[in-house]
Amino acid sequence: MESFKVNILGCGSATPSLRHLQSCQVVDFRDSLMMIDCGEGSQLELRRRKLKFTRLTHIFISHIHGDHCLGLPGLLSTLSLHGREGGVKVYMLKDGIKLLKPVVEYLCQRCSYDLEFIEIPPKGGVLLDTNALTVEAFPLYHRVPCVGFIFREKEKLRHINGEMVKFYDVPVRLIPDIKAGADLVLPDGRIIDNSILTTPATPSSSYAYCSDTMFDTRVAEAVKGVDTIYHEATYLSDLAQSAHERGHSTAAEAAQIAKLAGAKRLIIGHYSKRYIDFTPLLEEARAIFPNTIAADEGLVVDLHTAL
Amino acid sequence: MESFKVNILGCGSATPSLRHLQSCQVVDFRDSLMMIDCGEGSQLELRRRKLKFTRLTHIFISHIHGDHCLGLPGLLSTLSLHGREGGVKVYMLKDGIKLLKPVVEYLCQRCSYDLEFIEIPPKGGVLLDTNALTVEAFPLYHRVPCVGFIFREKEKLRHINGEMVKFYDVPVRLIPDIKAGADLVLPDGRIIDNSILTTPATPSSSYAYCSDTMFDTRVAEAVKGVDTIYHEATYLSDLAQSAHERGHSTAAEAAQIAKLAGAKRLIIGHYSKRYIDFTPLLEEARAIFPNTIAADEGLVVDLHTAL
Numbered sequence: 001m002e003s004f005k006v007n008i009l010g011c012g013s014a015t016p017s018l019r020h021l022q023s024c025q026v027v028d029f030r031d032s033l034m035m036i037d038c039g040e041g042s043q044l045e046l047r048r049r050k051l052k053f054t055r056l057t058h059i060f061i062s063h064i065h066g067d068h069c070l071g072l073p074g075l076l077s078t079l080s081l082h083g084r085e086g087g088v089k090v091y092m093l094k095d096g097i098k099l100l101k102p103v104v105e106y107l108c109q110r111c112s113y114d115l116e117f118i119e120i121p122p123k124g125g126v127l128l129d130t131n132a133l134t135v136e137a138f139p140l141y142h143r144v145p146c147v148g149f150i151f152r153e154k155e156k157l158r159h160i161n162g163e164m165v166k167f168y169d170v171p172v173r174l175i176p177d178i179k180a181g182a183d184l185v186l187p188d189g190r191i192i193d194n195s196i197l198t199t200p201a202t203p204s205s206s207y208a209y210c211s212d213t214m215f216d217t218r219v220a221e222a223v224k225g226v227d228t229i230y231h232e233a234t235y236l237s238d239l240a241q242s243a244h245e246r247g248h249s250t251a252a253e254a255a256q257i258a259k260l261a262g263a264k265r266l267i268i269g270h271y272s273k274r275y276i277d278f279t280p281l282l283e284e285a286r287a288i289f290p291n292t293i294a295a296d297e298g299l300v301v302d303l304h305t306a307l
Numbered sequence: 308m309e310s311f312k313v314n315i316l317g318c319g320s321a322t323p324s325l326r327h328l329q330s331c332q333v334v335d336f337r338d339s340l341m342m343i344d345c346g347e348g349s350q351l352e353l354r355r356r357k358l359k360f361t362r363l364t365h366i367f368i369s370h371i372h373g374d375h376c377l378g379l380p381g382l383l384s385t386l387s388l389h390g391r392e393g394g395v396k397v398y399m400l401k402d403g404i405k406l407l408k409p410v411v412e413y414l415c416q417r418c419s420y421d422l423e424f425i426e427i428p429p430k431g432g433v434l435l436d437t438n439a440l441t442v443e444a445f446p447l448y449h450r451v452p453c454v455g456f457i458f459r460e461k462e463k464l465r466h467i468n469g470e471m472v473k474f475y476d477v478p479v480r481l482i483p484d485i486k487a488g489a490d491l492v493l494p495d496g497r498i499i500d501n502s503i504l505t506t507p508a509t510p511s512s513s514y515a516y517c518s519d520t521m522f523d524t525r526v527a528e529a530v531k532g533v534d535t536i537y538h539e540a541t542y543l544s545d546l547a548q549s550a551h552e553r554g555h556s557t558a559a560e561a562a563q564i565a566k567l568a569g570a571k572r573l574i575i576g577h578y579s580k581r582y583i584d585f586t587p588l589l590e591e592a593r594a595i596f597p598n599t600i601a602a603d604e605g606l607v608v609d610l611h612t613a614l
Contacts, residue, residue: 015385016351040381041348044323066384066414070377074347077373078322099413106406107373 009045011269011295022067034058042071063146087114138222140213142247152206158198215253220260227306232270251281255288264306269295316352318576318602329374341365349378370453394421445529447520449554465505522560527567534613539577558588562595571613576602
């Protein structure tokens with residue numbers, strides 16, 4: 001099965017600590033690596049996790065706080081120093097482009113690859129639409145403009161039933177159509193139903209990134225039906241007031257969003273540095289949404305298996 | 308004796324690697340920490356080395372290549388998130404201020420401390436002149452405008468000879484003058500020479516940072532008489548041509564500068580990532596300048612003991 005995984009490179013908040021790095025994730029989708037947020041030091045983590053620079057094609061930045069974007073100039077500069085070719089697209093809100101593009105342009109004056117900055121509309125929308133995947137932005141509710149991202153695999157092709165295809169001596173040129181659901185018309189005019197020739201396609205999976213945001217049911221609406229949701233859980237519930245004031249969520253609130261959205265799995269992260277151990281955060285979330293896992297540096301989650 | 312040490316936080320070049328981090332050093336001078344260059348991730352290394360944010364008062368940036376300055380916005384932003392008070396002065400060439408000040412201002416909109424950017428003249432000059440220390444910038448010869456820095460302790464006070472001071476019953480109020488070299492006039496008019504009352508002051512030490520630069524005898528002139536010199540040694544001599552083309556030095560060239568300058572000790576660093584082990588670089592330098600040591604992350608060099 002082709003890959004659809006998320007690598008957690010950093011899941012701390014605000015200031016980096018010796019326990020957790022700043023926000024960075026990498027969605028590994030087939031041939032591409034797509035980065036979500038790029039805190040300081042993310043380029044080194046890519047290397048540590050053996051995620052090849054040459055496979056990195058898209059970078060999505062949720063908002064312009066240092067812990068989500070300050071690794072970007074260094075990473076983009078390093079790609080050029082490595083003589084990376086091809087293209088890299090960076091998606092950011094307007095302010096981020098205004099702020100960081102000059103830094104990148106100054107440092108990569110003879111950029112070896114095709115670097116494109118693409119503005120994310122504050123209201124979100126589809127950012128990427130390939131034959132296999134869409135990436136969509138939607139508003140989050142933080143102290144500054146901020147968006148989340150949904151990665152959705154498109155509907156996949158059905159699996160060929162090798163024995164039946166052999167039995168009916170199906171010409172190779174017809175296989176793509178049959179995978180796509182077509183029936184087979186035999187030379188004598190008989191019609192063989194597609195369900196005899198194929199088995200159902202592997203279900204398509206989806207992943208949503210919701211960080212940073214305060215608790216807001218509109219987030220649950222936006223990610224409704226998504227299989228795996230990453231939602232920030234900066235604090236425990238005893239600090240719900242601080243969470244709200246700072247535009248963040250508690251672990252319980254993250255779990256409520258997952259429940260409201262009908263998710264299959266929740267990943268919590270963006271822990272305040274006050275929590276050396278994330279177990280209490282995990283327990284708080286699991287009391288509301290049992291299929292919760294805790295992000296940690298180095299964690300790789302296979303997005304095909306949400307249950 | 309009061310501290311005058313340099314902490315090596317990063318001594319790699321260009322792109323960070325799992326072996327060496329990007330350029331960053333911290334001079335620990337009495338109550339202050341003074342940072343030289345600030346590659347990506349330096350704030351985390353400060354924490355790892357237990358160098359307190361509250362003691363950091365000055366940051367000197369040699370030039371505007373990513374590996375020497377991209378940790379700055381994150382560090383300055385973190386100081387504010389920590390509610391750091393007092394003042395921090397950042398010394399940079401004009402281009403750097405133009406490029407990075409807007410980023411810092413955007414991220415620290417309600418900065419908790421007094422942050423001042425000070426432009427380094429391209430020709431260098433004295434940047435800081437306290438009662439105990441001067442810091443001076445001087446030109447280096449790299450692909451872009453670049454300066455080195457010299458930290459010089461000022462002449463120190465002589466040590467009181469306790470027995471003699473007691474013998475002559477010297478009033479406490481006269482001690483500062485005597486430490487500064489004054490003779491003692493007794494009530495009966497006799498003059499006691501200062502050399503009887505004191506022993507010589509501890510010698511003052513000095514430290515120069517020369518990175519990045521190609522080999523140039525003007526660098527040796529600028530750092531003449533400095534006790535400890537940190538000089539970049541990006542390559543071995545077999546790559547002298549590349550070094551020259553890229554505005555860098557070989558280990559042998561670093562050693563020649565130390566020799567020409569009459570230094571007591573050389574620290575080499577800024578290693579190309581091709582060298583996993585710096586031993587060959589160290590051997591090459593030592594063949595010319597025996598008292599050479601190799602920088603490494605975590606190394607702390609006491610600048611009072613250059614021999």
